[in-house]
Structures are given as C-alpha cells and as structure tokens.
Amino acid sequence: MSQVPTTIDFRRNTQAVPAQMPAAVQKATAKFLGNRAVLVEALGNEYWQTLRQAGHDIRLHAITHIEHYLEKAEAAVTRAGGQVHWARDAEEARRILLDIAARHRVKLAVKGKSMATEEIGLNHALEAAGIRVLETDLGEYIVQLKGVGPAHIVVPAFHLSKEEIAALFHEKLGVDAPAEAEKLTQIARMKLREEFLSAEMGISGGNFLVADTGTIVTVTNEGNGRMCTTVPPVHVAVVGIDKVVPDWESLTVLLKLLARSATGQKLSCYTQFISGPPRSAAETGPREMHLILLDNGRSRILKTPACRETLLCIRCGACLNICPVYNNVGGYAYGYPISGPTGVIFASQILGPKVAGALPFASTLCGACNEICPVKIPITQILLHLRRRVVEGDETEDAAAPHSLRLGAQVGAVAIGTPGLYRLGSELLKRLQAPFVRGGWMPRLPAPLNRWTMSRPFPAFAADFRQWWRDRPAAGGKRGNNEPGA
Amino acid sequence: MSQAREEILGKLRQAYGRGPGAPVANIPPTARIVPRTTAAPETELAQLLTEIGKLSGVTRRVASMDGFRAALADLVRAEGVKRATCWTTPEMDAWGVAAALQALDVEIVPADADKYLVAACELGVTGVDAALPETGTLALTSSPDRPRVASLLPRVHLALLRPAVLRPDLHQVFAETQAAGYSVLISGPSRTADIELTLTLGVHGPKSLYVWVMEMA
Numbered sequence: 001m002s003q004v005p006t007t008i009d010f011r012r013n014t015q016a017v018p019a020q021m022p023a024a025v026q027k028a029t030a031k032f033l034g035n036r037a038v039l040v041e042a043l044g045n046e047y048w049q050t051l052r053q054a055g056h057d058i059r060l061h062a063i064t065h066i067e068h069y070l071e072k073a074e075a076a077v078t079r080a081g082g083q084v085h086w087a088r089d090a091e092e093a094r095r096i097l098l099d100i101a102a103r104h105r106v107k108l109a110v111k112g113k114s115m116a117t118e119e120i121g122l123n124h125a126l127e128a129a130g131i132r133v134l135e136t137d138l139g140e141y142i143v144q145l146k147g148v149g150p151a152h153i154v155v156p157a158f159h160l161s162k163e164e165i166a167a168l169f170h171e172k173l174g175v176d177a178p179a180e181a182e183k184l185t186q187i188a189r190m191k192l193r194e195e196f197l198s199a200e201m202g203i204s205g206g207n208f209l210v211a212d213t214g215t216i217v218t219v220t221n222e223g224n225g226r227m228c229t230t231v232p233p234v235h236v237a238v239v240g241i242d243k244v245v246p247d248w249e250s251l252t253v254l255l256k257l258l259a260r261s262a263t264g265q266k267l268s269c270y271t272q273f274i275s276g277p278p279r280s281a282a283e284t285g286p287r288e289m290h291l292i293l294l295d296n297g298r299s300r301i302l303k304t305p306a307c308r309e310t311l312l313c314i315r316c317g318a319c320l321n322i323c324p325v326y327n328n329v330g331g332y333a334y335g336y337p338i339s340g341p342t343g344v345i346f347a348s349q350i351l352g353p354k355v356a357g358a359l360p361f362a363s364t365l366c367g368a369c370n371e372i373c374p375v376k377i378p379i380t381q382i383l384l385h386l387r388r389r390v391v392e393g394d395e396t397e398d399a400a401a402p403h404s405l406r407l408g409a410q411v412g413a414v415a416i417g418t419p420g421l422y423r424l425g426s427e428l429l430k431r432l433q434a435p436f437v438r439g440g441w442m443p444r445l446p447a448p449l450n451r452w453t454m455s456r457p458f459p460a461f462a463a464d465f466r467q468w469w470r471d472r473p474a475a476g477g478k479r480g481n482n483e484p485g486a
Numbered sequence: 487m488s489q490a491r492e493e494i495l496g497k498l499r500q501a502y503g504r505g506p507g508a509p510v511a512n513i514p515p516t517a518r519i520v521p522r523t524t525a526a527p528e529t530e531l532a533q534l535l536t537e538i539g540k541l542s543g544v545t546r547r548v549a550s551m552d553g554f555r556a557a558l559a560d561l562v563r564a565e566g567v568k569r570a571t572c573w574t575t576p577e578m579d580a581w582g583v584a585a586a587l588q589a590l591d592v593e594i595v596p597a598d599a600d601k602y603l604v605a606a607c608e609l610g611v612t613g614v615d616a617a618l619p620e621t622g623t624l625a626l627t628s629s630p631d632r633p634r635v636a637s638l639l640p641r642v643h644l645a646l647l648r649p650a651v652l653r654p655d656l657h658q659v660f661a662e663t664q665a666a667g668y669s670v671l672i673s674g675p676s677r678t679a680d681i682e683l684t685l686t687l688g689v690h691g692p693k694s695l696y697v698w699v700m701e702m703a
Contacts (some may be wrong), residue, residue: 014511050519057517058552065510067498072564072702074491086491138689139680162682177536181684189689196690197601213664223691226638231601241494246513248660253519255656263679266621270691279667282630284597299497410621 005108008351009333010358021151022157029321036318043260054253055323056376059312062245063302067242069211070293076214080276082289085420089296090120094293097122097203097236098129104234106131106200110192112218112225113137114205115153115315116238116294118337120348121464122203133203134195136224138188145172151331153338154262154317159330170251186334192224202228202286206239207314208254209291212273216291216417219258221269229274235286237274240294242311254314261316297350303396306385310345312375319369319379325362341369345382353390353400360386429461492698494692521655522620530619530652531699537622541674542687543695550702555586561696562590562609565642569593574631577583577613581646581700587611597633610640611693614647616659619675628668637672643692645672646700 040048062069074084087093101109109131111117123144126133129297135144139156143149145168150156162179169177175187204225209218217236218225229235245251259265278285302308320326320340331339336347336356344363348356360383369379385394391409393399399406415421436442441457444450452458499505524530543610548554561567570592572583584594587609595603612632624645628634637643653659663669676691687693687698 022552028683054517056517057514061511061513061517064502065494068510070498071495086494088490088493092490099587137680138678155683158683160681162684165681181681181686185678185686185689192690193592193605197605210664212572215664221676222678222680222689223638224689226634226670230634230638241498248664249518249657250513251660252521252656253517256519265673266537267623267671267673269673269675269677271560273663273666273669275667277626277667279633280630283597283628283667284514284633285628285637285668293494295494295497299501302498302501307526 002316003015006355008347008356008358010333010335010362013333013335014329017329017333018159020161021159022328025152025330026327028155028158029327032154032262032264032317032321036260036321037264039260039264039266041323047117051253051257053378054376055257055314055374056312058245058253059314059375060309062250063242063308063311064180066241066302069246070241072211073209073214073244074293076212077276077291078214080214081279082214082276082291085290085292087292087294087296090294093120093238093292093294093296094122094125095236098125098131100234100236100290101126101131101201104200106234108195108199109133109201110136110196110199110224110228110232111140111201111203112205112220112228113150113156114141114203114238115338116205116240117203118149119240119296120238120294122238134192134199136192136222137194137220138185138222138224141188141192142168145169149332149337151339151390152317152320153315153331153340153343159367192227196227196231199232201234201236202230202232204229204235204237206237206243206291207258208249208251209239209244210248210273211244213247214291215273217251218272218274219255219268219270220272221263221265223270226270226272229272230285233286234288234290235274235277236290236292238292238294240296240298242298242313254375258314258316261314261372261374300396301349304385304394307345307349307382309377310342310349310382312377313342313346314375315342316374318372318374322366322368322372324366324368334362341379341383342373342377345379345386348386348390353386353393357400360390362481369375413466423466426461426466433461489521514630519687521657524619524654527649527652531649534617534622535697535699537619538695538697539622541622541695542677543622543674543697545697545699547699547701550620551582554581554698554700554702556588557698558583558586559590561642562587562592562645565608565694566594567608567642569595569603569607570611571595571597571599571607571633571640572602572611573597573613573633573636575613577648578611578646583611583646597635601635601639604635605639607640609642609644610636610638611644611646614645614651614697615669616651616653616662617647618656618659618671619652620655623671623673625663626670626672627663627666628670629666632666634670637670638691641688641692642694642696643672643675644696644698648697648700660686 010328085096140155166177166179206216207219259268277289308379326340344359391401443457445453614624675695678689
C-alpha cells in the first residue's frame with residue numbers, strides 16, 4: 001500500500017490536498033475530540049492527569065529498560081509455543097514474513113489494521129511474491145480498493161463520502177451498492193467473510209506486548225482483528241520493539257487511556273490478549289503463531305536522549321485530531337502512513353532528514369499535541385530538536401538543509417549573539433524595509449521573501465526595544481500601562 | 487541466536503551506554519493506579535446492565551430454568567436461529583443450554599467442526615469469565631471447552647453470566663485471566679464508524695450481543 005517515499009515535499013503535498021479534505025477531517029476530529037472530552041470530564045480532570053502521568057511513567061520505564069523487557073517477552077512467547085523473529089529493518093521483516101508464507105504455501109493473507117505493516121510496505125512485498133493480501137479493517141479495505149494509504153491512523157477512509165465508496169464498490173467488487181453506511185458495511189462483511197475463511201495466514205500488528213507473559217494485545221472495534229488472529233491456521237504479528245510493556249498492571253493504565261483518547265470509548269469493542277498459539281489441539285485458533293519484532297530505526301531514536309520519548313506513543317491519534325495543521329491538510333500531505341504530530345516526529349527520525357527533513361517544519365509549535373497526549377510526549381520539544389537536526393545536524397544525523405539556509409541561520413546566530421552587530425543590523429533593517437512599509441505592514445516583498453507576502457502581509461520591523469528600554473522611567477517611577485504589574 | 491537479535495539488543499544497550507545484564511530500576515509507584523472501588527453488588531449489576539445497554543447490547547435477568555428456556559425460545563424465534571455453536575463448560579451443561587436449543591429444533595454445531603459450518607451458525611452461546619460494570623465489558627478466556635470462535639463467527643452472541651463474575655476493575659480481571667493463553671474483553675457488539683462516521687453494528691463480529699444474568703439458585 002504505502003511505499004516509503006524518496007523525499008517528502010510537505011509543501012507540494014499540501015497543494016494536492018482535495019478541496020473536500022479539510023471539512024471531512026474537521027468533522028471527524030471534532031467528533032472524536034467531543035466524545036473524548038465527555039469521557040475525560042466524567043473521570044474528572046484530576047484523575048485523568050494522574051492517569052496520563054502513570055501512562056507516561058510506565059511507557060518511559062519500559063523504553064528505558066527496553067532490551068530487558070524484550071528479552072523477557074521473547075522468552076515468554078517462546079515458552080508459550082510462539083516463534084519469535086527479530087527484524088533489523090523493513091526489508092528483513094518482509095523477508096521473514098515471506099519465508100513463513102512460502103513455508104505454508106500461502107495464497108491469501110488477511111490483515112488487521114497495523115501501522116507497523118504499513119511502515120514496512122508489507123502489502124507490496126506480498127503482492128510481488130504472488131500472494132494476495134487483503135486489508136480487513138473496513139476503512140483500510142476501502143482505501144486499499146481505492147489504491148491509496150490511510151488518511152488517518154484510526155479512521156483511514158474518513159475523507160470519502162458514502163457515494164464515493166458505493167461507486168468504488170460497484171467498480172471494484174461489481175456489486176450494486178446503495179450509498180448507505182449500513183448496506184455498504186454489510187457488503188464488506190459478506191465479501192470479507194469468504195476471505196477470512198479461505199485465508200491461509202492472518203497478519204496483525206500489536207498495540208502492546210506484555211513482557212511478563214509474552215502477550216500480544218490488540219485493540220479493535222470491528223472484529224476483523226479477532227478474525228485475522230483466530231480463523232486462519234497461521235498468525236503472524238508484526239510489532240515494533242517500542243510496544244513492549246512490563247506487565248498486565250501496565251495495561252490497566254494504558255487501556256484506560258487508549259480508547260478514550262482514540263475514539264472516545266471507555267474500552268474498544270474487542271481487546272484481545274494472545275499468548276502463543278492455542279495450548280491444546282482441542283482448542284480452536286491458529287496452529288502456529290509468529291512474532292516479528294521490528295527495529296527499523298527505533299534503536300536509533302533512543303540514541304538521542306532529547307528524542308527518546310517519541311517511542312512512548314500508543315498511536316491513539318488524539319494529537320492528529322487536535323492539530324491545526326493536520327485539521328487543514330489531512331493525512332496524505334505527510335507522505336507517510338503515520339501522520340499528524342506523532343507521525344512527524346516518528347517519520348522524520350525513521351526516514352532521516354534527507355527524506356523527511358520537511359516534516360519537523362509541518363507544525364505551528366502551538367503545543368496542543370503536548371496537552372492532549374495521553375502519555376505526555378513533549379512533542380514540540382522533540383520537534384524543535386528535529387528542526388535543529390535538519391539545519392545543523394547532530395550526533396546521529398548530518399544536516400540536510402540547503403547550504404544557504406544553514407549559512408543564513410549561522411549569520412543570524414552570530415548577529416543575535418553580538419550586541420554591536422545586532423544593533424547595526426536592526427538599524428540597517430529599518431532603513432532597508434522603508435520602501436516596502438505601508439502603514440506598519442509590508443504587503444509586498446521581493447523574491448524569495450514574497451513566498452510569505454503572497455498569502456499575507458508581513459509586519460514591519462519595529463526594532464525599538466533597546467531604545468524603549470533605555471528611555472523607560474527609572475525603577476520606582478511611574479510605570480507604563482503595558483508593563484507587567486509588580 | 488540470530489545475528490539480527492544480537493545486533494538489535496546491542497544497539498539498544500549502546501543507545502543507553504550500558505552492557506548486558508545492566509540493573510533494571512523498579513517500576514516507579516507513579517506508574518501505578520489504584521483500582522476503582524465497588525458499590526453494593528446490586529448497584530454494580532445494575533451499572534453493568536446499563537453500560538451494556540448503552541453499547542447496544544440487550545440484557546435480561548433470568549431467575550429460573552423455566553424462564554431461561556422461555557427466553558431462549560424467544561431469542562431463537564426473533565433471530566431466526568437454525569444452527570448454534572456453544573461453549574461446553576460444566577456451567578453450560580448445568581444450565582442445559584445445548585439440550586434446550588435442540589428442543590427448539592436448533593442444530594448444535596461443535597466449535598471444532600469445519601469453520602465454514604461454524605461460520606454459518608446464527609447463534610453462538612458462551613459463558614463469561616469476568617465482567618466490568620464501569621465499561622459494560624465481558625472477559626472471555628479460551629480453552630477446549632471455551633472455543634473462541636463461539637463469540638466471534640455467529641451473527642448473534644449470547645453471553646450467559648453469573649452475578650459472581652463481576653469484578654471492580656481491570657486489575658482484578660487481569661489477575662485471573664493473564665495465565666490464560668488467550669482472552670478477550672468484549673464491550674458491545676462489533677461496530678465501525680469507518681463510513682462517514684456513521685455507527686454501524688455487526689461489521690465482522692456479531693451484529694447482536696445478548697447478555698443474560700443467570701440468577702437461578
């Protein structure tokens with residue numbers, strides 16, 4: 001489905017956003033945020049903040065001791081009769097999965113919604129190997145039929161109208177589909193029912209991996225996740241190494257946070273706990289269970305202390321819903337299956353500044369994401385670090401910004417840091433801008449600065465703080481109106 | 487052990503600048519929460535039924551074996567049930583679930599029969615291992631006599647619950663279910679809002695969820 005891009009041009013992508021996207025996005029995000037707010041209020045803000053702190057602390061503890069918990073999880077899964085595989089990168093994960101599929105002569109695989117499998121571009125690899133792979137989450141099924149990726153991590157097809165979906169079903173499935181949500185859902189149920197029963201392999205992600213018991217936890221509403229992990233004879237879970245949590249007590253916190261933040265439910269319809277394949281031949285369920293632990297750059301994220309908390313994310317999507325940028329452009333503009341603020345900080349590190357250098361700038365730094373995040377990821381702090389990484393480079397990455405931008409930033413840094421130069425510069429700017437100023441604003445500027453003024457005027461540079469400071473009344477004297485009170 | 491494993495674990499240790507077997511800090515107390523406190527059993531049960539109702543589940547309190555058989559007859563008629571698959575726990579035997587269904591001309595399909603046959607059942611009958619009043623949630627574990635497909639494949643899921651399985655919070659549920667190889671928390675019938683955010687029931691799992699409280703002595 002989604003292929004890893006060569007470079008992500010966020011600006012150009014935003015220009016390709018369909019006109020109906022912002023309205024559809026805002027309708028969905030407002031609904032999720034509204035439902036969430038009702039539940040948070042019912043719990044009481046004080047308790048909610050305690051929960052968030054607990055969520056943050058348990059996730060931070062888990063990734064701080066990540067290799068310990070991964071080894072523990074591996075041992076537990078193995079004890080339970082599951083098979084554990086380690087994948088350094090996307091290519092290795094795809095190869096492991098293809099090997100398992102080949103051993104079982106898989107012709108059809110059914111898949112539950114999983115951002116990790118989107119991340120590794122699994123569908124392409126399976127199809128290239130002649131294996132049909134079907135997305136079974138209704139929204140994912142629809143976007144797969146349409147041949148695109150998810151526009152939102154929780155509701156992938158929310159930007160399509162029921163008329164568009166009916167037309168799509170007519171074209172791709174050859175069924176006469178009335179444009180009604182209920183009927184369309186029933187058609188998908190019937191079509192996918194067949195596929196679930198005939199598939200030789202079910203593929204899932206995992207919302208959490210419990211180290212104590214080697215349990216893969218999946219949180220879903222439709223039941224497709226249960227189908228994929230119950231009906232086919234082989235179950236393969238692709239799980240990022242960051243998903244590990246120590247024990248089931250951790251889940252009591254995280255499950256309370258996840259569904260409330262994601263869809264405004266107290267708990268999702270189905271929360272599944274899978275510890276290995278069925279223990280007895282007389283028990284229904286898949287005969288074989290594999291867990292693929294995916295690194296794909298996560299260990300690299302942990303190398304930079306300022307960025308580590310990126311991996312606390314539980315993929316609820318609340319930061320997408322509240323983000324003013326996401327609300328105006330939708331998911332596709334980010335050029336990566338995980339979008340919005342959490343997608344930005346994750347993708348820019350996984351893909352590196354050369355590919356995703358534009359993403360850290362796809363934010364207003366308003367901080368709404370920090371406030372809403374159920375595990376308190378300091379998203380804007382990480383964004384600032386990543387912006388600096390793009391421009392200056394750091395211990396893990398070389399700079400990727402154009403040389404001119406870096407030079408400009410360096411000149412700026414020297415000028416701001418040297419009082420004499422700063423004063424000179426501000427005097428100079430005042431004179432240079434004079435021909436462009438119209439009543440305190442600059443409506444038009446020459447290239448390349450016209451990229452700003454094409455859409456809005458630029459405020460004229462006042463540069464009189466130092467003078468104001470010098471001229472202000474002495475301490476104890478009469479204060480000006482706009483000075484802060486004592 | 488695989489080279490990939492060693493390399494990933496090595497990179498993780500290196501990221502934190504430590505070697506194998508480094509000490510692990512205790513889980514901080516701030517990462518833990520206190521379970522919800524419970525009200526009187528009758529209040530808890532009422533809350534459970536209210537919450538299940540809010541999730542579009544249909545609840546009923548069953549006080550006698552006769553009442554149970556009559557309710558089952560209503561359900562079979564209303565949902566057009568011809569085939570059913572059931573848990574085979576001692577509790578289900580004691581309630582005579584399979585026999586009562588057979589008496590209503592419903593064919594019982596064993597859960598380990600061909601999956602196409604199980605999927606063709608209109609009704610799946612299961613017990614409940616634990617229930618959470620706050621969220622209207624049922625916890626079901628899996629074992630040979632508790633087939634997981636019974637709550638998944640049929641169009642209608644009937645869950646029979648003893649009041650004794652109510653638990654205050656996830657903590658108590660997990661304490662009991664974490665040793666099971668498989669368990670699932672079910673909150674209402676299968677649902678989606680993927681098409682224009684319109685709530686639609688029964689997308690892949692059961693379209694209807696009936697929860698009956700078995701209160702006979």
